[in-house]
Amino acid sequence: MIEALKEHYGSLFETELLEEIAEVGIFKEVPEGHKFIEIGEYVRSMPLLLSGAIKVLREDNDGDELLLYFLERGDTCAMTMTCCMGQTKSEIRAIAELDTQLIMIPVQKMEEWTGKYRSWRNFVFESYHDRFNELLHTIDSIAFFNMDERLLKYLQNKVKITQEDLLNTTHQEIAYELHTSRVVISRLLKKLENLGKIELHRNSIKVNSL
Amino acid sequence: MIEALKEHYGSLFETELLEEIAEVGIFKEVPEGHKFIEIGEYVRSMPLLLSGAIKVLREDNDGDELLLYFLERGDTCAMTMTCCMGQTKSEIRAIAELDTQLIMIPVQKMEEWTGKYRSWRNFVFESYHDRFNELLHTIDSIAFFNMDERLLKYLQNKVKITQEDLLNTTHQEIAYELHTSRVVISRLLKKLENLGKIELHRNSIKVNSL
DNA sequence: ATAAAGAAGTAACTATTGTTACAGAGAAGT
DNA sequence: ACTTCTCTGTAACAATAGTTACTTCTTTAT
Numbered sequence: 001m002i003e004a005l006k007e008h009y010g011s012l013f014e015t016e017l018l019e020e021i022a023e024v025g026i027f028k029e030v031p032e033g034h035k036f037i038e039i040g041e042y043v044r045s046m047p048l049l050l051s052g053a054i055k056v057l058r059e060d061n062d063g064d065e066l067l068l069y070f071l072e073r074g075d076t077c078a079m080t081m082t083c084c085m086g087q088t089k090s091e092i093r094a095i096a097e098l099d100t101q102l103i104m105i106p107v108q109k110m111e112e113w114t115g116k117y118r119s120w121r122n123f124v125f126e127s128y129h130d131r132f133n134e135l136l137h138t139i140d141s142i143a144f145f146n147m148d149e150r151l152l153k154y155l156q157n158k159v160k161i162t163q164e165d166l167l168n169t170t171h172q173e174i175a176y177e178l179h180t181s182r183v184v185i186s187r188l189l190k191k192l193e194n195l196g197k198i199e200l201h202r203n204s205i206k207v208n209s210l
Numbered sequence: 211m212i213e214a215l216k217e218h219y220g221s222l223f224e225t226e227l228l229e230e231i232a233e234v235g236i237f238k239e240v241p242e243g244h245k246f247i248e249i250g251e252y253v254r255s256m257p258l259l260l261s262g263a264i265k266v267l268r269e270d271n272d273g274d275e276l277l278l279y280f281l282e283r284g285d286t287c288a289m290t291m292t293c294c295m296g297q298t299k300s301e302i303r304a305i306a307e308l309d310t311q312l313i314m315i316p317v318q319k320m321e322e323w324t325g326k327y328r329s330w331r332n333f334v335f336e337s338y339h340d341r342f343n344e345l346l347h348t349i350d351s352i353a354f355f356n357m358d359e360r361l362l363k364y365l366q367n368k369v370k371i372t373q374e375d376l377l378n379t380t381h382q383e384i385a386y387e388l389h390t391s392r393v394v395i396s397r398l399l400k401k402l403e404n405l406g407k408i409e410l411h412r413n414s415i416k417v418n419s420l
Numbered sequence: 421a422t423a424a425a426g427a428a429g430t431a432a433c434t435a436t437t438g439t440t441a442c443a444g445a446g447a448a449g450t
Numbered sequence: 451a452c453t454t455c456t457c458t459g460t461a462a463c464a465a466t467a468g469t470t471a472c473t474t475c476t477t478t479a480t
Binding site for chain 2: 068128136140
Binding site for chain 2: 435436437438439440445446447
């Protein structure tokens with residue numbers, strides 16, 4: 001574990017902190033598709049991502065979803081932190097987008113380290129800042145762009161996260177994450193295909209890089 | 211200043227920290243309508259609100275706006291903090307919604323206090339958490355609700371912030387903040403009036419409490 | 421092999437939101 | 451009083467997104 005930690009967090013944290021993390025942190029592998037934070041749940045530890053990706057979702061009153069953003073290696077869930085410390089319930093759902101390796105930090109340590117290590121404080125603050133900015137960009141997408149542009153952005157972002165330009169997904173799945181209907185997505189995907197931006201197959205979409 | 215501080219922050223901070231704040235903080239009065247953070251600007255200090263309200267806005271590529279949320283007394287701008295510390299530019303615009311009194315904290319002190327005072331750390335984390343949740347609710351409004359519901363929420367929120375059920379505003383102003391057009395707002399306001407939820411006057415809207 | 425379930429394509433229609441255009445009412449300035 | 455400007459109301463139309471319904475094709479299950 002200490003090697004993986006050094007690889008992804010070595011430039012951020014001093015050796016002493018890395019050792020503490022290795023000592024108290026619990027290594028965890030989360031398989032793709034596994035839900036690991038649910039809305040309304042109390043959260044008792046904070047994840048440090050080593051590999052893979054986590055998607056963070058919001059839910060409406062009818063139980064339908066909206067993708068907020070992805071967490072990648074080197075990221076943490078800022079939301080989780082204050083949930084832990086403030087003893088409030090989670091406002092979001094987190095699901096593994098890929099097979100993901102992470103280290104869970106117990107809540108007491110997080111608090112301790114914010115007093116003890118400047119590098120940890122900076123990491124936590126920066127993490128908040130990053131997540132905040134991601135939410136702002138999510139708002140931009142929803143408020144300022146039409147569904148066709150949101151869809152294209154979504155596909156391109158998915159390519160970035162999965163490191164694959166062939167996305168294994170269905171129209172229905174995309175519709176869930178963009179909070180719209182399957183028919184709308186099929187229609188717009190066809191439009192994007194006609195524009196040469198993507199190629200449609202059953203259960204997969206090839207995103208053209210140009 | 212120390213009295214105002216004690217009134218709004220006395221239950222949060224220990225006396226020693228309150229004294230430090232009073233020592234290095236710069237008291238400022240911002241008149242209604244005054245812009246005090248602009249997008250792309252570097253921010254060098256962090257505001258603690260004593261009275262009044264600040265509206266926080268996002269801008270699209272055409273220069274049109276969208277209201278994100280309001281800050282009130284006891285609040286701080288979490289965004290500002292990491293902007294200061296990370297030396298990044300502001301992603302948002304902040305304008306005084308009412309005449310506002312606040313204390314500006316220089317960036318060096320903020321950093322120092324996060325190491326020194328547990329109460330300050332908790333305040334900062336909680337502030338991030340609150341702002342994050344407000345953004346989530348903003349996303350809910352935009353993504354999950356139609357414009358008529360967003361409009362009603364907007365009006366009710368404005369009543370809460372201003373403590374007035376007679377809002378002095380124009381349809382055009384509302385349209386800016388909800389990122390739509392004046393005609394749409396006029397249409398929906400008329401609908402709300404017919405439902406008995408509001409009364410329309412020139413330059414003002416009475417929001418019925420029932 | 422046949423049935424059933426899942427995925428995608430598409431047409432037709434509705435609802436919501438955005439746009440253009442114009443008219444009237446009231447306020448402010450000359 | 452008269453002009454000008456701002457604010458509001460409304461009609462007519464366009465664009466975007468959501469819904470229902472049905473078809474075809476593929477995969478999976480029996």
